[in-house]
Amino acid sequence: MDSGVILSTELHKGFWEDGLWEDPHRQATVRGVAAHLALIVLAAFAALAGARANPAPLPVQSPDVAWPTREWTTAPLPPEVDAKAFDAAMREAFDGGNPNLGETREVVVIHGGRLVHERYASGYTPQTRLISWSMAKSITQALVGVAVQQKKLDVDRPMGNPRWVANDPRAAIPWRTWLQMVDGLRYLEIEAKTIADSDASRKLFGPGRLDVAGYCAGLPLIHAPGTHWNYNSCGIVLTADALTRAVVPNPPSPKARRAAMLQWMRTSLFDVIGMNAQPEFDASGLYYGSAMIYASARDFAKFGLLYLRDGVWEGQRILPEGWVDFARTPAPGSDGNIYGAGWWVEPSEGAGRPYPWLMDTGSLRDAFSAQGFEGQYVLIVPSKDLIVVRLGYATQEQQRTGEIRTWMGRVARAFSAAAVTSAAK
Amino acid sequence: MLGIGLAVAAWGGRSAYSTVRIGSAYVAKLTCSCLFVAGRTQQSCSGDYDAQAARLLSVQAGPSSVTVTALAGLLSARAEFEDGFGCHLVN
Numbered sequence: 001m002d003s004g005v006i007l008s009t010e011l012h013k014g015f016w017e018d019g020l021w022e023d024p025h026r027q028a029t030v031r032g033v034a035a036h037l038a039l040i041v042l043a044a045f046a047a048l049a050g051a052r053a054n055p056a057p058l059p060v061q062s063p064d065v066a067w068p069t070r071e072w073t074t075a076p077l078p079p080e081v082d083a084k085a086f087d088a089a090m091r092e093a094f095d096g097g098n099p100n101l102g103e104t105r106e107v108v109v110i111h112g113g114r115l116v117h118e119r120y121a122s123g124y125t126p127q128t129r130l131i132s133w134s135m136a137k138s139i140t141q142a143l144v145g146v147a148v149q150q151k152k153l154d155v156d157r158p159m160g161n162p163r164w165v166a167n168d169p170r171a172a173i174p175w176r177t178w179l180q181m182v183d184g185l186r187y188l189e190i191e192a193k194t195i196a197d198s199d200a201s202r203k204l205f206g207p208g209r210l211d212v213a214g215y216c217a218g219l220p221l222i223h224a225p226g227t228h229w230n231y232n233s234c235g236i237v238l239t240a241d242a243l244t245r246a247v248v249p250n251p252p253s254p255k256a257r258r259a260a261m262l263q264w265m266r267t268s269l270f271d272v273i274g275m276n277a278q279p280e281f282d283a284s285g286l287y288y289g290s291a292m293i294y295a296s297a298r299d300f301a302k303f304g305l306l307y308l309r310d311g312v313w314e315g316q317r318i319l320p321e322g323w324v325d326f327a328r329t330p331a332p333g334s335d336g337n338i339y340g341a342g343w344w345v346e347p348s349e350g351a352g353r354p355y356p357w358l359m360d361t362g363s364l365r366d367a368f369s370a371q372g373f374e375g376q377y378v379l380i381v382p383s384k385d386l387i388v389v390r391l392g393y394a395t396q397e398q399q400r401t402g403e404i405r406t407w408m409g410r411v412a413r414a415f416s417a418a419a420v421t422s423a424a425k
Numbered sequence: 426m427l428g429i430g431l432a433v434a435a436w437g438g439r440s441a442y443s444t445v446r447i448g449s450a451y452v453a454k455l456t457c458s459c460l461f462v463a464g465r466t467q468q469s470c471s472g473d474y475d476a477q478a479a480r481l482l483s484v485q486a487g488p489s490s491v492t493v494t495a496l497a498g499l500l501s502a503r504a505e506f507e508d509g510f511g512c513h514l515v516n
Contacts (some may be wrong), residue, residue, distance in 0.1 A: 128465075129462060195444055195448070201447045201451065278462050278511050280511035282513055292511070364429045391471055395475075
């Protein structure tokens with residue numbers, strides 16, 4: 001057992017399980033000690049990170065292909081594609097061949113930086129902007145990266161929240177840890193039995209609906225930070241809240257706050273890549289961060305291309321060097337292997353921990369993806385120089401069958417790894 | 426026994442109320458964005474909710490807002506659209 005795990009085990013047993021936390025007289029001391037120990041644990045994990053294998057290389061944009069800032073360059077499906085399998089998958093999605101796929105509304109496929117296929121259900125057009133749901137988390141990871149690139153913040157420093165006192169252990173958790181969802185807060189979403197129990201619906205539409213970050217800041221810490229992965233939308237809301245403070249430090253009103261933040265989001269990211277995105281804001285002027293960005297499939301594909309091209313757009317570095325690798329690498333020392341930072345990743349082995357989230361995109365497990373409720377996906381496969389966007393509507397039952405994920409994998413597998421060679425020429 | 430029965434009923438009632446409260450806000454916010462950001466029709470938008478649950482709610486769309494009422498008007502949720510900022514809940 002490595003030192004990081006021993007330390008984290010001690011932290012866990014010592015502070016969270018033996019009742020010390022119940023004693024109000026000792027809480028301040030415990031918080032201070034826990035915060036320091038948590039930082040030591042994180043430092044140990046950061047040291048372990050260097051031992052991990054490098055992720056698959058990200059293909060560069062061919063000089064022959066224009067960047068899609070204004071519009072996508074189109075091309076036919078490359079000859080290496082298994083057209084029979086590809087067409088069968090599209091028919092199944094759009095012509096109702098498989099009820100477990102729900103309603104497929106917009107599909108866009110980008111190969112070698114060119115749009116090689118798009119299809120829309122009746123009533124939807126290439127301009128129809130649909131909801132991201134949690135794909136917004138991947139956009140928030142990008143926005144934090146942009147702020148790092150602009151030297152507005154350091155992701156290895158504590159993120160904090162004005163609702164927490166200085167020695168609250170939550171205040172010591174760095175930005176990085178929140179984005180990786182190994183923060184340790186008590187948050188229930190994936191395994192919620194009813195919408196009344198789910199923190200996801202409670203924060204957006206229940207008690208938290210007018211001040212989402214206020215709801216999230218009230219959640220208690222129950223695991224030593226850095227050790228336990230749990231899908232925590234609230235961590236991303238708190239990140240959006242902290243990012244907004246870094247960008248707009250003292251807004252005079254909620255309306256001024258959202259106006260200044262929207263302006264920054266546009267000039268720093270959306271306008272740069274030509275994405276006509278509509279982020280939404282709660283009544284406190286906070287952009288939700290974890291959900292609620294509307295965009296078309298073509299524009300979500302542009303966002304995917306920014307990641308496939310390692311955060312570089314038209315020769316300009318938008319995201320810091322290594323930011324895409326941070327997005328697609330599970331937190332070192334975490335007990336999960338299906339989530340990086342703001343992005344889902346293919347598990348390095350098996351079907352995935354703690355949930356079987358494998359998409360099976362082909363021989364290499366290098367794919368990573370933005371995923372949202374009701375079946376929203378931006379899938380990126382570097383080894384095939386491929387992006388597949390799927391927007392639509394699937395019920396919880398349909399999502400639970402996992403067939404949309406399998407379908408995404410099937411579309412990717414129709415592209416042979418050899419196809420990347422022709423795209424790169 | 427009566428005490429326990431009442432407690433269970435109260436808990437069940439609270440949970441049901443909270444479900445309808447969340448459902449109303451959900452439908453108000455999502456319908457507002459569906460109409461004014463996505464530009465879809467109200468009929469298309471109503472397909473995004475469980476039809477059985479939606480029968481408990483009354484949805485009224487104005488020129489730039491959506492109001493949802495439930496439980497015979499006891500409960501209402503309202504979302505407003507502002508150009509450039511999408512929709513947000515106001516109550």
